[in-house]
Amino acid sequence: MIALLLTILGPLAGSIWITAIRRKIAYAALTGSLVSLTGSVLLFLYMIEGKIITATFAGLPNLPFRLEVTELSAVLALVVSVITTFIFIYAIGYMAEEKGKLRFWSGISLFLGAMQLLVLAGDWILFVMAWEIMGFASYLLIGTWYWKKEAGDASTKAFLMNRVADLGLYVGVFVIILTGGSSQIAAEPMQGISMAGALALLLAVIGKSAQVPFQSWLSAAMAGPTPVSALLHSATMVAAGIILLLKAFPLFSPEALIWVGSVGGVTILLTGATAVFSEDIKRMLAASTSSQLGFMVLAVGAGYPGAAIAHLIAHAFIKSSLFLGAGIFQHEIGSTKYEKLSGAGKKLKLTFSGFALAGLALAGIPPLIGFWSKDAILAAGLQADPAAWYFPAASIGAFFTAIYMGRAFGILWKGKARPDETPQRSLPWMHTGLLTLVAATAVGGLFLDPLVEEAGFSIPKGTLAMISGLIVAVSGLPIGWFAPAPVFKKRIWMFFRDNYPVAGGYNRVAVQPMLALAKGFNAIETSLLQAVFVIGTAFLAIARWLSEGIDRATAYVIDWIGAFNLKIARLSGFTDDKGIVEGIALLVDSVQRLGYYGRKIQSGLVHRELAWSVYGMVFALIIILLTYL
Amino acid sequence: MELLITALIIAAVLFGIGLYGVLSQTNLVMIMMGIELMLGAAMVNLVAFWRYLHPEAFSIQMFVLVAMTVMALEGAVGFAIATQRFRTSGSVEMEESAELKG
Numbered sequence: 001m002i003a004l005l006l007t008i009l010g011p012l013a014g015s016i017w018i019t020a021i022r023r024k025i026a027y028a029a030l031t032g033s034l035v036s037l038t039g040s041v042l043l044f045l046y047m048i049e050g051k052i053i054t055a056t057f058a059g060l061p062n063l064p065f066r067l068e069v070t071e072l073s074a075v076l077a078l079v080v081s082v083i084t085t086f087i088f089i090y091a092i093g094y095m096a097e098e099k100g101k102l103r104f105w106s107g108i109s110l111f112l113g114a115m116q117l118l119v120l121a122g123d124w125i126l127f128v129m130a131w132e133i134m135g136f137a138s139y140l141l142i143g144t145w146y147w148k149k150e151a152g153d154a155s156t157k158a159f160l161m162n163r164v165a166d167l168g169l170y171v172g173v174f175v176i177i178l179t180g181g182s183s184q185i186a187a188e189p190m191q192g193i194s195m196a197g198a199l200a201l202l203l204a205v206i207g208k209s210a211q212v213p214f215q216s217w218l219s220a221a222m223a224g225p226t227p228v229s230a231l232l233h234s235a236t237m238v239a240a241g242i243i244l245l246l247k248a249f250p251l252f253s254p255e256a257l258i259w260v261g262s263v264g265g266v267t268i269l270l271t272g273a274t275a276v277f278s279e280d281i282k283r284m285l286a287a288s289t290s291s292q293l294g295f296m297v298l299a300v301g302a303g304y305p306g307a308a309i310a311h312l313i314a315h316a317f318i319k320s321s322l323f324l325g326a327g328i329f330q331h332e333i334g335s336t337k338y339e340k341l342s343g344a345g346k347k348l349k350l351t352f353s354g355f356a357l358a359g360l361a362l363a364g365i366p367p368l369i370g371f372w373s374k375d376a377i378l379a380a381g382l383q384a385d386p387a388a389w390y391f392p393a394a395s396i397g398a399f400f401t402a403i404y405m406g407r408a409f410g411i412l413w414k415g416k417a418r419p420d421e422t423p424q425r426s427l428p429w430m431h432t433g434l435l436t437l438v439a440a441t442a443v444g445g446l447f448l449d450p451l452v453e454e455a456g457f458s459i460p461k462g463t464l465a466m467i468s469g470l471i472v473a474v475s476g477l478p479i480g481w482f483a484p485a486p487v488f489k490k491r492i493w494m495f496f497r498d499n500y501p502v503a504g505g506y507n508r509v510a511v512q513p514m515l516a517l518a519k520g521f522n523a524i525e526t527s528l529l530q531a532v533f534v535i536g537t538a539f540l541a542i543a544r545w546l547s548e549g550i551d552r553a554t555a556y557v558i559d560w561i562g563a564f565n566l567k568i569a570r571l572s573g574f575t576d577d578k579g580i581v582e583g584i585a586l587l588v589d590s591v592q593r594l595g596y597y598g599r600k601i602q603s604g605l606v607h608r609e610l611a612w613s614v615y616g617m618v619f620a621l622i623i624i625l626l627t628y629l
Numbered sequence: 630m631e632l633l634i635t636a637l638i639i640a641a642v643l644f645g646i647g648l649y650g651v652l653s654q655t656n657l658v659m660i661m662m663g664i665e666l667m668l669g670a671a672m673v674n675l676v677a678f679w680r681y682l683h684p685e686a687f688s689i690q691m692f693v694l695v696a697m698t699v700m701a702l703e704g705a706v707g708f709a710i711a712t713q714r715f716r717t718s719g720s721v722e723m724e725e726s727a728e729l730k731g
Contacts, residue, residue, distance in 0.1 A: 605727055610652060610660075
C-alpha cells in the first residue's frame with residue numbers, strides 16, 4: 001500500500017514542490033522519480049512474492065476508485081520508473097543551460113506521476129483521469145519553450161489531436177461500464193464489449209499512440225526539449241495507448257481485433273516510409289516511434305499481447321537511448337537537420353557508439369534487446385489467424401527500420417567532423433543517462449523473456465520469424481548506409497516526408513475551397529448591395545416629391561404651435577426664477593451644513609470604522625446568546 | 630445534520646477569513662475581496678439552512694440569488710471607486726484616504 005502511494009505520489013509531490021517552492025527544482029524532480037523507482041521496485045518484489053495489492057477508495061457512487069498491482073502493471077511501473085529516472089539524470093545536464101526549467105521540471109514530474117497512476121489504475125475512471133492529466137502535462141512539456149511559435153503550435157496541435165481521440169476513450173469507457181455494470185478493469189471479464197465500443201477505444205489508442213491518421217502530432221512534438229521527446233516516445237504517453245489496449249484486450253471480440261491489427265499494420269508501413277525519407281534526426285525518430293508502436297498494436301490485434309509487452313519494454317529502452325543520443329548531438333551541433341549533423345559521430349565517439357548500439361537494437365540485430373522483441377512480433381504476425389498480411393507488413397516494417405537506422409548511422413559517421421563550437425560542461429550527466437539506458441538495451445534481451453513471463457504473458461517464438469527478421473535487418477542496414485544521399489531527397493518523397501499531406505494537405509483540401517466559396521458569397525453580396533442602392537435611390541426621389549407638398553402644409557401649423565409654446569415657456573421661466581431656484585439654494589445650503597457637522601463624527605479612517613462595525617457585530621452576538629441562555 | 634454542521638463550519642471559516650482580510654488589509658481592493666468572502670459565507674449559511682429546514686420551498690434560494698446580485702453590484706461600485714481613486718491620487722491605500730475629513 002505504501003509502495004503504491006510512493007510510486008504515484010512521489011513525482012506528484014516533486015511537481016508540487018517545484019511549482020510552489022521553486023528551489024532546487026532539478027533535484028526535487030530527481031528525488032521524486034527516485035521515490036517512484038523505490039516504490040515500483042517494492043511493488044515488483046511484492047508481486048514476485050505473490051502478494052496482490054489492491055486499494056479501493058471513495059469514488060463515484062457504486063464505482064469506487066481502485067488501484068491494483070497486477071503482474072502486468074508491476075512490470076510496466078518498474079520499466080516506466082527506471083527509464084524515467086535515467087532520463088531525469090540526463091535532463092539535469094540537458095536543461096542546465098536551457099530556459100524554461102521551471103515549466104519543464106514541474107511538467108515532467110506531473111507527467112511521471114500521471115503515467116504511474118495510469119499503469120496502476122484498477123478501474124476505468126481513474127484510468128481516464130490519469131490519461132487526461134498526462135495529456136495536459138504533455139501539452140505543458142511540448143510547449144516548454146512556448147515563446148517560440150513552433151513550440152506553441154506543436155503543443156496546441158498535440159493537445160487538440162489527442163482531445164479528438166480522447167472522445168473515443170470516453171465513449172469506450174462508457175460502453176464498458178454500461179456493458180459490465182462495473183468500472184473495474186478485470187483480467188477476465190464476464191462479457192466483451194460491442195464493436196462500436198471497441199472501435200471507440202481504438203480511436204483513443206490511435207490518438208495517444210500516434211497511429212495513422214493521427215500520427216502527425218508526434219513529429220510536431222519535436223519542438224519540445226529532447227528529454228521530453230525521449231519520455232513521450234518511450235515509456236510514457238504513446239505507451240499509454242498500448243497500455244489501454246493491453247488492459248482492454250480481454251474485452252475485444254475477434255472481429256474488433258482485426259481492426260486493431262489493421263491500424264497497426266497500416267501505421268507500420270506508412271510511418272516507416274516517413275522515417276526513411278525524413279531529413280531531420282528527431283523527426284525520423286518520431287516517425288519511427290509511430291511505426292514501432294504500430295508493431296505493438298499489430299501484435300495485440302494478432303492476439304499476442306505478450307509480444308506487444310516485450311516490444312513495449314524493448315522499444316522504451318531503445319527509443320529513450322536514441323533520443324538521448326540525438327539530444328547530445330543537437331546540443332553539440334545546434335541543429336537536428338541531417339545536413340548539419342553530417343560527420344558529427346566522429347567528434348562525439350562515445351555518444352555515437354551509444355546511439356549506434358541502440359539503433360542496431362531497433363533494427364533487430366542479435367543479441368540486442370530489439371532482436372528478441374521484433375522476433376516475437378513477427379512470430380505473432382505469422383501465427384495470427386485473422387489476417388494473412390500481418391506478417392508481410394511487419395517484415396516490411398522491420399526492413400524500413402533497418403534502412404532508416406542505417407541511413408542515420410551513415411550520415412552521422414560519414415562526412416567531415418566540424419570543429420568544436422559549443423563546449424558542453426554538462427556532458428557527464430547526459431552521458432550517465434544515455435549509457436545506462438544503452439547498457440540496458442545491450443543486455444536486456446536476456447531478461448526480456450522472464451520479465452514478460454513475470455507479467456503473466458508469453459512471447460511467441462518461431463524459427464521462420466527469427467530468420468526472416470535477421471534477413472531484413474542485415475539487408476536493410478547496408479542499403480541505408482550506402483545509398484547516396486540525393487536518392488532520399490527527391491521531390492517525389494515529399495509526400496512521405498511530410499506525413500502524407502493528402503491532396504496537397506489541409507491547405508488544398510480545406511482552405512482554398514473555403515476561400516473560393518467566400519469569394520463567391522462576396523460577389524453575390526456586392527450585387528445585392530447594388531440592387532438595394534438602386535431601389536433606395538428611386539424611393540428617395542419619390543419621397544422628395546411627396547415631402548415638398550406636405551412640408552408647406554405642415555409649416556403653417558407648426559409655426560402656430562411654436563408661438564404658443566413660447567408663451568408658456570416665458571411664463572414658467574418667470575416662476576422658476578423666483579420660487580424654485582431660491583428654494584433649491586436653501587436646500588443645498590442646509591445639506592452642506594449637515595455634511596459639515598456630520599463629518600465631525602467620522603474619524604475618516606476606514607479601518608477604525610470597520611473595527612467599530614465588528615465591535616457592533618460582536619455586541620449583537622453577545623445579546624443574542626444571552627437571550628437564548 | 631452532519632451536512633448542516635459541515636456547511637456551517639465552512640461558512641464560519643470563510644467568514645473568519647473574510648473578516649481577517651477586511652481588518653488586516655489596507656488596500657481597498659483587498660478589503661473588498663474580504664467583504665465578498667463574508668457575503669459568500671452568509672450565502673453558504675442560507676443555503677445550508679434552507680436544505681436543513683425547508684428543502685421543499687425554493688424562496689430561500691431566491692434570497693441567495695438576490696444576495697449574489699447585490700454582491701456583483703457591490704463589486705462594480707467598489708471597483709469604480711477604486712479606479713477613480715487610483716486615477717486621482719495614484720494609490721488605493723485606505724490609510725491615505727482621509728481627505729474628506731477636512
